Amino acid sequence: MIHLGMSGRLEILDKETPPKKHDHVDITFHNSKNILRYTDPRRFGSIFWIDGDIKDHFLISRLGPEPLESLFTGDYLFSKAQNKKSPIKNIIMDSHIVVGVGNIYASESLFKAGVIPNKLGKDTSLDECTKIVKHIKATLIKAIELGGSSLKDFYNVNGQSGYFQQTYNVYGMKGKPCRKCKSIIENMKIGQRSSFFCIKCQN
Numbered sequence: 001m002i003h004l005g006m007s008g009r010l011e012i013l014d015k016e017t018p019p020k021k022h023d024h025v026d027i028t029f030h031n032s033k034n035i036l037r038y039t040d041p042r043r044f045g046s047i048f049w050i051d052g053d054i055k056d057h058f059l060i061s062r063l064g065p066e067p068l069e070s071l072f073t074g075d076y077l078f079s080k081a082q083n084k085k086s087p088i089k090n091i092i093m094d095s096h097i098v099v100g101v102g103n104i105y106a107s108e109s110l111f112k113a114g115v116i117p118n119k120l121g122k123d124t125s126l127d128e129c130t131k132i133v134k135h136i137k138a139t140l141i142k143a144i145e146l147g148g149s150s151l152k153d154f155y156n157v158n159g160q161s162g163y164f165q166q167t168y169n170v171y172g173m174k175g176k177p178c179r180k181c182k183s184i185i186e187n188m189k190i191g192q193r194s195s196f197f198c199i200k201c202q203n
């Protein structure tokens with residue numbers, strides 16, 4: 001199992017490609033002249049050999065559902081959020097609740113749902129949770145269609161970065177006018193992470 005951490009990535013390369021600074025592991029195949037190379041500038045990733053059921057592994061056994069799974073619904077998010085005093089943005093980025101919702105997807109989905117990122121879990125209604133879940137799914141599907149996401153360091157296995165970033169509404173847009181209402185996009189820190197929002201469109 002390969003855990004990409006914050007910035008790990010895999011690339012298919014010719015066996016002869018010399019390693020660069022942040023390349024850590026090459027996986028070779030006896031029937032191919034290509035290798036699978038693991039690169040990780042921030043080094044939060046890890047690689048495990050697993051015997052037995054991967055679902056029992058400590059990194060996976062306590063994880064929440066995938067966002068696109070049918071288990072991830074408005075009712076589910078509401079049940080997890082309603083007794084929490086933490087901001088809804090942190091709740092949707094908590095991998096024990098739902099996996100794979102990073103800072104960009106969280107910011108963009110909350111904008112689309114019209115929910116301000118620092119709204120506390122316990123103050124978030126079922127209707128809002130339903131909208132948030134709907135937009136997390138839609139945002140992810142759109143990003144996948146556009147070839148993935150991310151700031152500077154997302155690449156697919158062919159080494160190309162994604163195009164999703166060109167369609168951001170709020171992420172990284174501090175000081176720019178909101179695409180919907182022309183108010184200026186603001187930024188606040190929530191749990192050490194930059195959180196972009198429109199004060200008019202989100203409450």
Ligand SMILES: [Zn+2]
Binds near residue numbers: 178201
């Ligand atoms: Zn707005």
